[in-house]
Amino acid sequence: MIKDENKKHQYYQALLNKDSKYDGIFFAGIRTTGVFCHATCPAKKPRYENCTFYETAEEALLAGYRPCKRCNPLFYPQELSPLVKQMVSLVEKNPEKKWRDSDFAELGIHSATARRQFKQKYGMTFVQYARARRMGIAMKTIRTGEKIINAQIDVGYDSSSGFHDAFSKIMGRTPKKSNEFKILYADWVDTKLGPMMSIADEKYLYLLEFVDRRGLEREVERLRNRLNASIIPGKTNISNCIKEELNQYFDNKLLKFETPVMLLGSDFQKKVWGELVKINMGETKSYKDMAISIGNAKSVRAVGNANGANQLALIIPCHRVIQSDGSLGGYGGGIERKKWLLNHENQNRNF
Incomplete structure (x- = not known):
């Protein structure tokens, strides 16, 4: 979601003017209708306060918006292949469906071809798109x-x-x-x-x-x-x-989370998570250091798996674990988020 006020006003003006230069640059979620559009949508323009702007269609979908039927934002900018159009239409007919390879076979569609064409068009796989549309329904219900x-x-x-x-x-x-x-x-x-x-x-x-x-x-x-x-x-x-x-x-006003949590995992996972919460804000440990700290220097990979199984992002700070060479390693929330979090904590460790 775009939060920069200048950019939001810029995009809103582009929406009002139906400025084609902005098609594919942003997507506008319209709270009053529950749809998202691209810049040249012919529908009646919403009020500024009813718009939320996104850089990707996936963000708009996860926020609970469905594609506008007037401007078909998922069909822009280039013409879609009949296969991709069919896949988008199938999702809209049954957005809560979880798609499997067998579903493609029943439709006479080769799953690998479908994945490749969809990825080329949207920068995300069909499964990612269907998941985003599906989860968007749940998230909208949760929000409201x-x-x-x-x-x-x-x-x-x-x-x-x-x-x-x-x-x-x-x-x-x-x-x-x-x-x-x-x-x-x-x-x-x-x-x-x-x-x-x-x-x-x-x-x-x-x-x-x-x-x-x-x-x-x-x-x-x-x-x-x-x-x-x-x-x-x-x-x-x-x-x-x-x-x-x-x-x-x-807002840089908290060093430690105090919300009561319930840890659900194996004894080994809980042991790893217990060590994670000991890593202070602004500090990092390597996966190898973590393995040593739990008394098993050979369990580096298992430590990484336990990190990945963490269901309490930020509270159990698995983002503070990096590779021995100083590189970031993986993170369920995405590498860019991990980088941001470490920079944020390093700058505010002694507020």
Whole structure:
């Protein structure tokens, strides 16, 4: 999401003028209609305060906007092949669907060809696009949803429950009723590095991730299955607490997170995460150092895997682990975010 006010006003003026030089440069999400457009959209122009601007279509999709049917922003700038048009149309007909190779085969489409053509056009794979559209539905529900009193929840997600069927398909249907059944609440958090999602109950925070993380759906599914839980839109004291702490963190007013968390993982993973929280802001450790600190110098790769399994971004600071040669290594939230976070923490370690 673009936050620079000058750039936002520039893009809004381009939208008003239908300036073709800006087609493909930005996408405008229109809050009143729930669609996103490119600069030359012929539809009636929205008010400035109802616009959110994005640099990529994937960002707009993840924010919950659907492609405008008037300007077809996904069909710009060059003409699409019939195959890519067909794939986009299929997603719009069934946006909550999780696509597999077998689905392509049933349609007589070679999956490798589909992936290549889609990647060339949009800079993201078809699976990424379908995921962004799918997750966007869930994220929009999370952004606008109200907390639902437990007594009102029908554990079968029937029509009387009030939940959208698409949301339950994306975030996972409720498990079979049992005494262990648990309700968790998902909330949206805007940050300087992009939106994040928190999942919490009234006691603990279970997940905090950037919404564009590739493995987010799998993380949500593992969490839901592990706790025999249903995840619905809503806020709790814990989700409000982490939102406030994140604001403080990005405003250089927080050195350590205090929100109560629940760590769900193997003993080894918890051991690694325990060492991660000991790394102070502004400091880094190598994967090898981490392996040594847990008493097993040969477990470098396992340490890396434990980092990747972390479901509490920033709180369990896996971004503070780098390669022995000083290079950044991987990060689930993306290398650019990791670089930004390390610079941010290094500059503000002694505020």
